[in-house]
Amino acid sequence: MIQRIAQEKPAEEEVAELERQVAKEVDQAIAFADAGTLEPVEDLTRFVYSDRSHV
Amino acid sequence: MTFREAIREAMRKALAADDRVFLMGEDVGRYGGCFAVSKGLLAEFGPERIRDTPLSESAFVGAGIGASLGGMRPIVEIMTSNFSLLALDQIMNNAATLLHMSGGQFNVPVVIRMATGGGRQLAAQHSHSLEGWYAHIPGIKVLTPATIEDGHGMLLTALQDPDPVLIFENALLYNMEGELPANAGPVEIDRARIRRPGRDITLITYAAGLWTSLAAAKKLAEKGIEAEVIDLRTLRPLDDRTLVESVSRTHRVLIVDESWRSGGISAEISARLMEQAFYELDAPVARLCGAEVPMPYAAHLERAALPQVETVIAAVERMMPAHG
Numbered sequence: 380m381i382q383r384i385a386q387e388k389p390a391e392e393e394v395a396e397l398e399r400q401v402a403k404e405v406d407q408a409i410a411f412a413d414a415g416t417l418e419p420v421e422d423l424t425r426f427v428y429s430d431r432s433h434v
Numbered sequence: 435m436t437f438r439e440a441i442r443e444a445m446r447k448a449l450a451a452d453d454r455v456f457l458m459g460e461d462v463g464r465y466g467g468c469f470a471v472s473k474g475l476l477a478e479f480g481p482e483r484i485r486d487t488p489l490s491e492s493a494f495v496g497a498g499i500g501a502s503l504g505g506m507r508p509i510v511e512i513m514t515s516n517f518s519l520l521a522l523d524q525i526m527n528n529a530a531t532l533l534h535m536s537g538g539q540f541n542v543p544v545v546i547r548m549a550t551g552g553g554r555q556l557a558a559q560h561s562h563s564l565e566g567w568y569a570h571i572p573g574i575k576v577l578t579p580a581t582i583e584d585g586h587g588m589l590l591t592a593l594q595d596p597d598p599v600l601i602f603e604n605a606l607l608y609n610m611e612g613e614l615p616a617n618a619g620p621v622e623i624d625r626a627r628i629r630r631p632g633r634d635i636t637l638i639t640y641a642a643g644l645w646t647s648l649a650a651a652k653k654l655a656e657k658g659i660e661a662e663v664i665d666l667r668t669l670r671p672l673d674d675r676t677l678v679e680s681v682s683r684t685h686r687v688l689i690v691d692e693s694w695r696s697g698g699i700s701a702e703i704s705a706r707l708m709e710q711a712f713y714e715l716d717a718p719v720a721r722l723c724g725a726e727v728p729m730p731y732a733a734h735l736e737r738a739a740l741p742q743v744e745t746v747i748a749a750v751e752r753m754m755p756a757h758g
Contacts, residue, residue, distance in 0.1 A: 418537075425534075425538070426533050426534045426536075426537060426538040427533070427534055427572045427573050428533070428573065428597050429533065429538075429541060429596040429597050430538075431596070
C-alpha cells in the first residue's frame with residue numbers, strides 16, 4: 380500500500396478510508412485513556428529504572 | 435594488558451557470546467576506532483557486527499536506541515564526550531525517559547561508550563569532562579572506570595543491564611598497563627571502592643583523578659598524612675554508603691574532580707555528605723576541580739587547568755593545620 384502510494388496517485392476513496400481507520404484508532408485510544416484511572420502518586424518514581432529486585 | 439585492550443577484550447567476549455551485541459560508531463570498523471579500542475574487531479566479526487556510522491551523533495545514537503528497543507544489544511561509541519552533546523536529545527529525551535514514559539513497557543538496553551577528559555592538548559572543544567552533567571539525569575547509569583579490571587568488567591555488566599548505561603573512558607588511561615586476571619568477568623557497577631585505606635582524610639575521585647590522588651597519597655604518607663582514596667567508579671548511582679562510612683572515620687574530605695566545580699558532580703557529593711555526615715566533618719568538604727575555563731591548548735596552561743599531584747597535596751595540607 381505504501382509503495383503504491385509512493386508510485387501512484389491513490390484513489391480519493393482509498394485515502395479517505397485510511398483517514399477513517401486512523402481516526403477510529405485515535406478515538407479508541409482517547410476513549411481508553413478517558414476511561415482509565417490516574418496512577419497513584421506513589422508510583423512517581425516507578426519505572427525510572429527497571430525493577431531488578433528479582434535478579 | 436592496556437586499559438584500551440581490556441575494553442576491547444570485553445567487547446570481543448560480548449560479541450562472541452551474544453548475537454544481539456554489535457558495535458556502532460564513527461571509525462570503529464575500518465579505522466579500528468579513533469583511540470584504537472576496536473582495532474581488529476571488524477576483521478574478526480564482520481561489517482554486520484562492527485558498523486561504521488556516518489558523522490552524525492544524533493542519528494546513530496538514535497539508531498542505537500532504536501536497535502535496543504527492538505531487542506538488540508548495541509554498543510554505541512561516541513568518539514568523545516564533547517560530541518555527545520549532539521546526541522543529548524537522544525540520550526536524555528529518549529534513552530533515559532522511554533521506560534518511565536511507557537510505564538515500564540519499553541526498555542532501552544543501550545550501552546554508550548565515549549572517551550572523555552583533557553590532558554592531551556586537544557583544546558577547548560575536545561577536552562570536556564561531561565560525565566558529571568550526565569549523572570544529573572534519572573534513567574541512565576554513568577560509569578567511570580579507572581582500572582584495567584573495571585574497564586573490562588564494567589562493559590560486560592553494562593551489556594546485561596536492561597537500562598541505558600553510559601561509560602566514560604578517560605582518554606589518558608587508554609595506554610595504562612596492568613594485569614587482567616584470566617578469569618576476569620563482569621564487575622558490580624553500583625559501588626565505589628576504597629583503593630587506598632587511610633585515617634586522616636578521604637580523597638574522593640574517579641577516572642584519571644584516581645591515579646593523581648594515589649600518587650599524592652603516597653607523597654602525603656611521607657609527611658605523616660594518611661589519605662584514604664576512594665574511586666567512585668560510578669557517578670550515577672553514587673555510592674553514598676561507602677563515602678559516608680569513610681568520612682565517619684577520617685572526618686575530612688577533599689573531592690578531586692577534573693570537571694568544572696560549578697554545578698559539578700563534586701557539588702552533588704558535597705551536598706550529600708553535608709546531608710548525611712554533617713556531624714562527622716571536622717572541616718568543610720573541599721573540592722579541587724578543573725579551572726573554570728575552556729580547556730587551553732598550550733601544555734602549561736592545560737596543566738594549570740587540571741588537578742595535579744602537587745595541587746592535591748597542597749589542598750590536603752591546607753586542610754590539615756597540624757601538618758601545615
